Amino acid sequence: MNLVSFLGAIEIGFVYGLVALGVYLSFRILNFPDLTVDGSFPLGAAVAATLIIAGVDPYLATACAVLAGMAAGLVTAVLNLRFGILHLLASILTMIALYSVNLRIMGRPNLALITEPTVLSPFEGLGLSGLYLKPIVGAVVVAVVALLVGWFLITEYGLGMRATGANQRMARAQGIDTARVTGVGMAISNGMVALGGALFAQMNGFADITIGTGTIVVGLAAVIAGEAIFRVKGVVIAVAACIFGSIIYRLAIAFALNADYLGLTSADLNLVTAVLVALALILPGARNPITTLLARRNASRGGGGGA
Amino acid sequence: MRLRTAITGLSAAALTAAGLTLSAAAQEVTVATTAIVEHPALDAARDGVRDELAAAGYVEGKNLRFLYESAQGNPATAAQIARKFVGEAPDVIVPISTPSAQAVVSATNEIPVVFTAVTDPVGAKLVGDPKMPGGNVTGMSDLSPIGLHMDLIKEITPDAKTVGVPFNPGEANSVTLMELIKKEAPARGLKVVEAPATKSSEVLGAAQSLVGKADVIYVPTDNTIVSAFEAVVKVGIDNKVPVYAGDTDSVSRGAIAALGFNYYDIGRQTGKMVLRVLKGEAPGSIPVEGVEITELYVNPGMAQKMGVTIPETLVAKAKEVVQ
Numbered sequence: 001m002n003l004v005s006f007l008g009a010i011e012i013g014f015v016y017g018l019v020a021l022g023v024y025l026s027f028r029i030l031n032f033p034d035l036t037v038d039g040s041f042p043l044g045a046a047v048a049a050t051l052i053i054a055g056v057d058p059y060l061a062t063a064c065a066v067l068a069g070m071a072a073g074l075v076t077a078v079l080n081l082r083f084g085i086l087h088l089l090a091s092i093l094t095m096i097a098l099y100s101v102n103l104r105i106m107g108r109p110n111l112a113l114i115t116e117p118t119v120l121s122p123f124e125g126l127g128l129s130g131l132y133l134k135p136i137v138g139a140v141v142v143a144v145v146a147l148l149v150g151w152f153l154i155t156e157y158g159l160g161m162r163a164t165g166a167n168q169r170m171a172r173a174q175g176i177d178t179a180r181v182t183g184v185g186m187a188i189s190n191g192m193v194a195l196g197g198a199l200f201a202q203m204n205g206f207a208d209i210t211i212g213t214g215t216i217v218v219g220l221a222a223v224i225a226g227e228a229i230f231r232v233k234g235v236v237i238a239v240a241a242c243i244f245g246s247i248i249y250r251l252a253i254a255f256a257l258n259a260d261y262l263g264l265t266s267a268d269l270n271l272v273t274a275v276l277v278a279l280a281l282i283l284p285g286a287r288n289p290i291t292t293l294l295a296r297r298n299a300s301r302g303g304g305g306g307a
Numbered sequence: 308m309r310l311r312t313a314i315t316g317l318s319a320a321a322l323t324a325a326g327l328t329l330s331a332a333a334q335e336v337t338v339a340t341t342a343i344v345e346h347p348a349l350d351a352a353r354d355g356v357r358d359e360l361a362a363a364g365y366v367e368g369k370n371l372r373f374l375y376e377s378a379q380g381n382p383a384t385a386a387q388i389a390r391k392f393v394g395e396a397p398d399v400i401v402p403i404s405t406p407s408a409q410a411v412v413s414a415t416n417e418i419p420v421v422f423t424a425v426t427d428p429v430g431a432k433l434v435g436d437p438k439m440p441g442g443n444v445t446g447m448s449d450l451s452p453i454g455l456h457m458d459l460i461k462e463i464t465p466d467a468k469t470v471g472v473p474f475n476p477g478e479a480n481s482v483t484l485m486e487l488i489k490k491e492a493p494a495r496g497l498k499v500v501e502a503p504a505t506k507s508s509e510v511l512g513a514a515q516s517l518v519g520k521a522d523v524i525y526v527p528t529d530n531t532i533v534s535a536f537e538a539v540v541k542v543g544i545d546n547k548v549p550v551y552a553g554d555t556d557s558v559s560r561g562a563i564a565a566l567g568f569n570y571y572d573i574g575r576q577t578g579k580m581v582l583r584v585l586k587g588e589a590p591g592s593i594p595v596e597g598v599e600i601t602e603l604y605v606n607p608g609m610a611q612k613m614g615v616t617i618p619e620t621l622v623a624k625a626k627e628v629v630q
Contacts, residue, residue: 008387008390253387
């Protein structure tokens with residue numbers, strides 16, 4: 001794996017880290033299996049690309065993309081909570097509707113941003129090549145969003161949201177408006193995914209109608225891989241694990257792409273990626289060296305350090 | 308040690324003496340190709356590039372490293388492939404299809420890029436001015452000669468009044484072609500009926516929706532429709548609606564006739580542009596090319612099954628008659 005390939009994987013890993021955060025919020029915190037993300041990721045890309053081409057400031061365009069994503073999340077939530085459509089089905093309905101909506105927004109299936117200004121433009125004069133600039137910007141954006149999410153989840157409102165996902169009846173008994181909390185959570189989740197889409201389009205120079213395909217799989221894989229490797233129950237660490245998992249997933253793909261010396265071709269890419277992600281899930285469970293080490297140390301201290 | 312140097316020197320001299328055609332290819336060059344998805348036409352374009360290079364003395368395994376990666380239909384993977392290639396710094400990168408080309412072009416402004424199988428390079432912002440691209444990018448467009456295709460339909464089925472066009476509104480190339488069809492068909496007295504299909508599993512339904520509404524079916528060079536071409540042919544045979552294609556590869560799969568190009572020839576033509584870059588020309592000074600070779604393929608047996616007869620004069624003109 002060469003440097004450009006490595007940095008590219010890191011950069012795309014950070015961008016999809018936003019997707020992982022969104023998926024974490026819906027699947028894990030709210031316990032709401034949400035496939036809307038397959039539509040809200042390209043929605044973010046479509047809104048940002050269309051507005052930028054129309055001459056809107058890239059930052060404002062990206063903000064609008066986030067709002068559009070939040071609206072998409074709300075649609076799914078309303079379909080489920082207000083009209084009682086099964087959550088999985090509600091999200092699938094929004095997802096397929098967004099395919100047409102995205103085509104309408106862009107007016108065509110592919111919009112190019114190669115020569116347009118992007119959120120990266122203000123930093124391009126700093127003498128840093130795009131090679132390093134893109135992963136750094138990606139890291140900063142994701143770090144800020146992750147901190148906000150981490151902080152949000154330990155506020156009183158965030159606790160209410162976690163309670164809603166854990167035990168809805170109990171949460172309602174505590175006076176939490178679970179419907180509203182779920183709606184807000186879904187909006188935040190899809191807003192983050194749309195932000196990921198908007199960044200992806202700007203960093204890679206195009207928005208394409210097909211970029212949403214399989215977003216949910218990538219997001220889930222990142223969340224699960226992150227959880228398997230970190231094995232922590234705390235919410236704030238779990239948020240960091242999502243982003244870490246996303247980068248691991250991208251590195252797995254980069255590795256699969258560079259495995260030609262093993263006699264593998266690009267046709268084997270999906271299989272290699274699946275095997276690598278499966279290994280990431282199995283190996284820590286088989287025997288986690290860090291856990292074993294900690295346990296041994298705690299045992300030798302007579303349990304003094306245990307908490 | 309000295310002996311080995313002497314031998315290397317000798318073999319180098321022998322190579323140079325072996326032929327002037329090989330002289331340009333004395334040292335190893337790397338050409339990296341990538342496509343958004345595995346697809347017969349895109350694969351043929353890649354093979355065309357490889358064979359054209361081989362014909363010029365760049366042989367894989369000897370003095371050519373020929374790389375190929377498919378993004379398996381996933382644009383995020385296409386972006387990662389683009390980074391991988393840029394990091395390996397090959398002599399030329401040949402992206403096949405629009406999303407792959409955009410991913411590569413946005414990943415580098417130094418390594419020479421010769422894109423191919425892109426219908427609208429200006430719309431895709433790969434080049435500003437196709438006559439003088441500038442920078443590190445040139446390539447060729449695979450825009451179909453739609454006007455000629457409509458002429459062919461009128462020639463074989465002069466009574467046709469409506470043409471049904473299955474296409475994927477999600478493919479950039481197809482949308483461009485559809486705009487052209489809507490301009491060229493009415494000029495020849497043909498009304499256009501659209502039949503959108505967003506994935507290959509929807510192609511059969513789209514083709515069936517045309518029965519009774521369209522006198523003939525024309526399948527443009529649309530990746531989704533072409534990958535499920537047999538479904539359209541089945542509808543054509545069952546309902547006696549002749550099926551035309553925009554690419555000649557589809558004639559052996561059941562289209563009655565196609566005037567056009569095959570992606571292998573496109574690959575060969577792209578290969579010629581790659582050779583110019585390998586010889587030191589700046590990509591920015593090579594104009595973007597369009598399809599040069601068009602040829603007629605006919606399938607009289609299939610025509611009969613779909614209830615039409617291809618005129619003898621046309622069969623005689625055809626480059627290939629599929630039996």
